Amino acid sequence: MGRRRQSGFLETLFKSAFGVGTTVHYKTDWLGRKKKVVKHHDSGKTKTYTHGTGFFGNKTRTKTVKHGRVIEEGTVRENLFWSGATEHARKRDGTEVKRNFSPGVFRDHVSTLENGICFKCDGTGQKRITCRTCSGTGMFTFPERECWTCGGTGCYGENQCRRCSGSGVYASGKKAPCNRCSGTGMRTVTCNKCDGSGKFINKTYR
Structure with missing residues (x-):
């Protein structure tokens, strides 16, 4: 997962006011951990990437919040032998999510696999x-x-x-x-x- 450009003040103000687009900000918490905060203004979701150590320093924890409630938590691991990363997460309803990030020529690609209980029948079939x-x-x-x-x-x-x-x-x-x-x-x-x-x-x- 490559480093995305940090959003400027005017860009953040505009997207926040009109509820469109995505903004990215980087910060460091009181423990010295680096964080990337990605806010999707159209859906109201905010995803925070907290960079950890892992076995080779390739582990990152993620937390997605919507309207003040945590709806998903997971872990991202950088691929050691090839470019890209893999995220394993669990949603609030128990759905397992796997995302594979791979770099492209013009843009990065993300493949997502969600596996959980059917929300339409609550798992009864x-x-x-x-x-x-x-x-x-x-x-x-x-x-x-x-x-x-x-x-x-x-x-x-x-x-x-x-x-x-x-x-x-x-x-x-x-x-x-x-x-x-x-x-x-x-x-x-x-x-x-x-x-x-x-x-x-x-x-x-x-």
């Missing part, structure tokens, strides 16, 4: 949805059926229709428990985000 057949009521209403002999008039010629006894209705509307959700109004389906595995895996490269 299933989720509950409202039954569309009964609209969540648990009951299905059968509509009235018009008598086809008299066309709903109740009369057949000059006499009363025998099939509907003059009511014009062959089958009256009634309610019954919905078969699709067993009368609960909710259905259990497989999570389409993790395909029922309960795991969340995401890969990105930029």
Whole structure:
């Protein structure tokens, strides 16, 4: 991970005021440890790199804060035998994150692998949805059926229709428990985000 240029006062003031872009600042804490503070003004995240010693002085601890809460902590190790670095981190929800940093000709590249519990189903692999057949009521209403002999008039010629006894209705509307959700109004389906595995895996490269 190469050293990025420190942001100037006017640049920091502009990006902070309008909530855009990223600023970088370097400082030293009271223990003499060097730190790099990267603030993403658009997302409100601030990531601090605290340079440590490690076995060959190649270890750096990271902490990401958003709205005053720590959302991720990790460790970055410089690759000893080739350029670049690897970061292993854990998010607040337990998601494991691995980032590989590699230098490029015009810009650095970062590949990210996230592995954790699916946030859409909370790791169960299933989720509950409202039954569309009964609209969540648990009951299905059968509509009235018009008598086809008299066309709903109740009369057949000059006499009363025998099939509907003059009511014009062959089958009256009634309610019954919905078969699709067993009368609960909710259905259990497989999570389409993790395909029922309960795991969340995401890969990105930029």
